[in-house]
Amino acid sequence: MIANGNGTEHELRRDLVKFSKWLYRLGFMPGSSGNLSVRISEDCIVTTPTGCSKYLLQPEDMVLVDLEGKRIAGLKKPTSEIGIHLAIYRSRPDVQAVVHAHPPLATGFACAGRALDEPLCAEAIMMLGPVPLAPYATTGTENLAASLQSLIPDHTAILMANHGAVTYGESLLDAFLKMETVEHFAHICLVAHQLGSARPLGQPAVGELLEARAKYLKNAR
Numbered sequence: 001m002i003a004n005g006n007g008t009e010h011e012l013r014r015d016l017v018k019f020s021k022w023l024y025r026l027g028f029m030p031g032s033s034g035n036l037s038v039r040i041s042e043d044c045i046v047t048t049p050t051g052c053s054k055y056l057l058q059p060e061d062m063v064l065v066d067l068e069g070k071r072i073a074g075l076k077k078p079t080s081e082i083g084i085h086l087a088i089y090r091s092r093p094d095v096q097a098v099v100h101a102h103p104p105l106a107t108g109f110a111c112a113g114r115a116l117d118e119p120l121c122a123e124a125i126m127m128l129g130p131v132p133l134a135p136y137a138t139t140g141t142e143n144l145a146a147s148l149q150s151l152i153p154d155h156t157a158i159l160m161a162n163h164g165a166v167t168y169g170e171s172l173l174d175a176f177l178k179m180e181t182v183e184h185f186a187h188i189c190l191v192a193h194q195l196g197s198a199r200p201l202g203q204p205a206v207g208e209l210l211e212a213r214a215k216y217l218k219n220a221r
């Protein structure tokens, strides 16, 4: 049984089931889409399997892989989008968990070629910072991870053009909350623009919020 600061392997498998169901119920992972993972040791992660509804997963369905994507344990195959997760874990040793989902409003922005980087909402600036849009790449190929690579170091939430979104952080809960906030912010942006009078914050206010965010992140470490 492997264990780290995130919990025992058994606890992490159960956490993956819990957050998979939560994301499914929010409509962020319809069909068999979306995938989650959590770091179980420095060079090993536990992830959701490919081709399964996130509502029906069981702890024993999860798959252990190393950071090269080689399966270490599990009867099923890991998610076909494992490359997204591995690219993030390899670039960011501080990251403990990754969530990739297709929430409809944020994915709508990604399909319209729009990043979520307009400073419309104080909460989103504090929690996420600007959410960039990675260029399109075919799912399941190495190009998908490559399309994210330059954005991974300076962000923890990224839109993926014509595809979806990925968030990551210090725990599964943290990555989940970021995904929920991305979708909420997309909703707010859509409404503000539909109303026809979106009023982005000016540079001084954005600067103050980013300063407060930097302090918050430093204290959280």
Ligand SMILES: [Zn+2]
Binding pocket: 033, 034, 081, 100, 101, 102, 139, 163, 164
């Ligand atoms: Zn996807």
